[in-house]
Amino acid sequence: MAMLSGKTAFVTGGAGGIGAAICARFAKEGAEVIAADVAEPAALPEGVTWRRYDVTSEAAVRQTFDELGGLWDKLDILVNAAGIEIEKTIEDTTLEEWNRVFAINVTGMFLTAKHALPLLRKSPGASVINFGSYDGFIADPGLTAYCASKGAVHALTRAMACDHGPEGIRVNAICPGYVDTPMLQSFFRDSGDIESLQQAVRDVHPLRSYGTPDDIANLVNWLASDEARYASGQLWVIDGGLSAQVQQMRL
Ligand SMILES: NC(=O)c1ccc[n+]([C@@H]2O[C@H](COP(=O)([O-])OP(=O)(O)OC[C@H]3O[C@@H](n4cnc5c(N)ncnc54)[C@H](O)[C@@H]3O)[C@@H](O)[C@H]2O)c1
DSSP: OOTTTTTEEEEETTSSSHHHHHHHHHHHHTOEEEESSSOOSOOTTTTTTEEEETOOOOHHHHHHHHHHHHHHHOEEEEEEEEOOOOOOOOTOOHHHHHHHIIIIIIIIHHHHHHHHHHHHTSSSSEEEEEEOOOOSSSSSSOOOOHHHHHHHHHHHHHHHHHHHGGGTTEEEEESOOOSSSHHHHHHTTTSSEEEEEEEHHHEEEEETTTTTTHHHHHHHHHHHHGTTTOSSOOOEEEEEEGGGGGOOOOO
């Protein structure tokens, strides 16, 4: 039987590289899926509908979940995947840029989860999956606001898991390393010689490759399913072994 049969899922950032792969996988596993994003997806798999959604607007978030309450009798899966990054040190980051990164990556997650709670409580086994990053544990140079925001997501995830576990709501964070999406491509584009940089990034991984959105969707799918009924409050690193290894001189 399909792993998510009879479940409903709401995915922020559902038009992005990782979000779209998650929506497609959820639909394939039998869930009814809403891809919620400021951007419209290029294509929508069967079983997925798109809703224009801005995680930074509390009015829009509240209205969305009010309307969803009339459509669905419960929400089983919430994925908070909307996110942005800017590549700057603190010295070069303006206050406006800092606030924008936190508004989308952290406050947007808080607002969506807060207003989704009444519907999540109606599920017999709800699962919330937040997008952190390996950058929340260790830092990529020149990515300060992003690294700080992902550290906040990790702490938020643990706190939510403690508060809402007794209500039967599981909360986990996925912490990817390099995943081949528009976000990663823009990181490469801003960094000069794309070919040699891509090769260097592959070479630094023990598995000698970076991840695909489907690699991430596989783990998200399991965390969303009832097989993961005892998994909560954890930060699931999926990075091709990158963060397991110290940097060594190649002699
Ligand atoms: N790609 C990677 O290497 C990588 C690594 C670690 C963590 N992540 C995290 O995974 C998540 C998904 O990243 P991705 O690589 O798919 O990025 P992406 O840029 O492909 O997708 C992000 C999506 O978020 C949407 N978004 C931005 N602002 C929004 C807003 N205000 N409201 C609603 N939606 C908004 C964008 O329109 C986009 O569709 C992000 O949280 C990211 O930080 C990605």
